[in-house]
Amino acid sequence: MFYRDLFKEPNRIIKGEGVYIYDQSGKRYLDATGGSNASIPIGHGVKQVIDAMLEQAQKISFIPMHLFSNEPAERLADEIAKIAPAGLTTTWFVNSGSEAADNAVKLARQFQLEKGTPGKFKVITRWQSFFGNTLGALAVGGHTFRRSKYMPLLKDMPHIPPAYCYRCWFNKNYPDCDIDCALFLERVVKQEGTECVAAFIAEPIVGATTGATTPPKEYYTIIREICDRYDLTFIADEVQTGIGRTGKWFCMEHWNVSPDIITTAKGLSGGYTPLGAVIVRESIVERFRKNKSNFVGGHTFSANPVSCAVALAVLKYISSNNLVERCRESGEYLLKLLKELQDEHTIIGDIRGLGLMIGLEFVKDKKTKQPYPPEVRLANAVTEEAASRGAIVYPGVGTADGISGDHILLTPPYIITREQMNELSSILDDSISAVEKKYPT
Ligand SMILES: Cc1ncc(COP(=O)(O)O)c(C=O)c1O
Numbered sequence: 235m236f237y238r239d240l241f242k243e244p245n246r247i248i249k250g251e252g253v254y255i256y257d258q259s260g261k262r263y264l265d266a267t268g269g270s271n272a273s274i275p276i277g278h279g280v281k282q283v284i285d286a287m288l289e290q291a292q293k294i295s296f297i298p299m300h301l302f303s304n305e306p307a308e309r310l311a312d313e314i315a316k317i318a319p320a321g322l323t324t325t326w327f328v329n330s331g332s333e334a335a336d337n338a339v340k341l342a343r344q345f346q347l348e349k350g351t352p353g354k355f356k357v358i359t360r361w362q363s364f365f366g367n368t369l370g371a372l373a374v375g376g377h378t379f380r381r382s383k384y385m386p387l388l389k390d391m392p393h394i395p396p397a398y399c400y401r402c403w404f405n406k407n408y409p410d411c412d413i414d415c416a417l418f419l420e421r422v423v424k425q426e427g428t429e430c431v432a433a434f435i436a437e438p439i440v441g442a443t444t445g446a447t448t449p450p451k452e453y454y455t456i457i458r459e460i461c462d463r464y465d466l467t468f469i470a471d472e473v474q475t476g477i478g479r480t481g482k483w484f485c486m487e488h489w490n491v492s493p494d495i496i497t498t499a500k501g502l503s504g505g506y507t508p509l510g511a512v513i514v515r516e517s518i519v520e521r522f523r524k525n526k527s528n529f530v531g532g533h534t535f536s537a538n539p540v541s542c543a544v545a546l547a548v549l550k551y552i553s554s555n556n557l558v559e560r561c562r563e564s565g566e567y568l569l570k571l572l573k574e575l576q577d578e579h580t581i582i583g584d585i586r587g588l589g590l591m592i593g594l595e596f597v598k599d600k601k602t603k604q605p606y607p608p609e610v611r612l613a614n615a616v617t618e619e620a621a622s623r624g625a626i627v628y629p630g631v632g633t634a635d636g637i638s639g640d641h642i643l644l645t646p647p648y649i650i651t652r653e654q655m656n657e658l659s660s661i662l663d664d665s666i667s668a669v670e671k672k673y674p675t
Pocket residue numbers: 271329330331332333335364365366367437441442471472473474499500
């Protein structure tokens with residue numbers, strides 16, 4: 235197998251139950267990344283999901299979607315429309331978050347063609363954002379570490395500064411700032427040419443690349459206004475933040491702002507099967523219908539009936555167990571618990587997040603916010619210490635500027651209990667202490 239790390243043979247995981255996974259030696263780990271960054275909202279091994287998967291597989295597992303439709307996909311699209319922001323009524327299914335980003339960008343571009351504005355093709359994005367690892371998603375992404383080796387293959391797009399209060403690019407402090415990071419979008423639209431820009435894409439809260447950086451509450455209202463003023467399709471990547479992760483079904487609800495397209499994946503199928511979705515505003519689809527035009531896309535496994543049946547069971551489980559609200563409450567508890575660690579540890583620079591999506595950013599010097607040199611691989615050191623003590627966290631590099639800076643991201647299942655959050659906090663406390671001894675400030 236072509237492992238992600240070719241220089242270390244990973245342990246095999248053989249079982250999952252609730253918030254825990256078990257390796258071949260029987261060692262138990264608290265899965266505080268929820269699979270891989272926000273993929274396991276309801277925990278591992280939920281019987282209702284496995285039953286739904288089996289029931290659908292016994293009927294049929296694959297359908298030629300170029301000619302036919304299927305009931306689980308249709309029902310799932312209806313359920314998604316019920317939980318999505320008003321007006322986002324129509325879902326295009328894909329198989330992953332990266333595919334969702336690729337398809338959303340293509341849709342936004344084709345929408346401009348359908349409207350008779352073929353010159354509009356640029357997609358403005360933000361530095362240090364991440365929409366996936368395919369060439370299309372990397373092209374609109376903004377994480378230098380993940381993009382640099384493939385740059386010659388990427389259609390580069392204009393970038394604006396991130397909404398990153400801890401390291402404000404404008405050296406200001408919220409709330410005594412004008413939310414310059416949002417206003418910057420207008421400047422770049424004008425510089426690139428209003429007749430050339432088709433869309434803006436952002437993760438409502440940035441996950442893998444900056445560790446739950448959460449914008450000021452005014453940020454997306456300003457972004458929405460600029461998108462409206464210059465006829466840009468606003469794409470919100472809710473691959474991590476969607477499906478309840480931040481304490482609302484979709485994160486943009488926190489700010490009462492409705493994007494034009496939402497992408498989601500990960501938690502949608504609870505980590506049981508691959509599935510992604512592009513949720514589209516009705517007026518966009520209406521334009522295609524009016525023009526008697528189809529979206530040029532489609533993947534072999536799109537709208538797979540087993541994955542859609544799984545997602546229906548996952549959404550039902552979240553709703554019937556009131557897990558979105560529980561996620562909000564647990565997030566508040568965990569954030570408070572972790573903030574208590576901040577003063578005790580010299581290397582915790584910042585702790586932030588919303589719901590059960592929490593990031594801890596590490597620094598060598600708390601006063602100057604200077605990060606450790608990248609070769610120290612500090613986030614990996616914390617991750618390994620935590621794994622050795624029985625907790626899985628997700629390491630992030632390039633937090634500060636795309637190359638240097640370290641954080642870990644915590645996105646545990648919504649079913650995590652207070653005792654398990656206490657266990658996680660205690661493991662992190664010990665793990666960070668061990669790293670501080672190894673790499674003194
Ligand atoms: C915000 C965001 N978008 C897209 C992706 C890509 O999703 P996938 O790995 O399913 O392709 C990720 C993956 O971590 C993500 O965090």
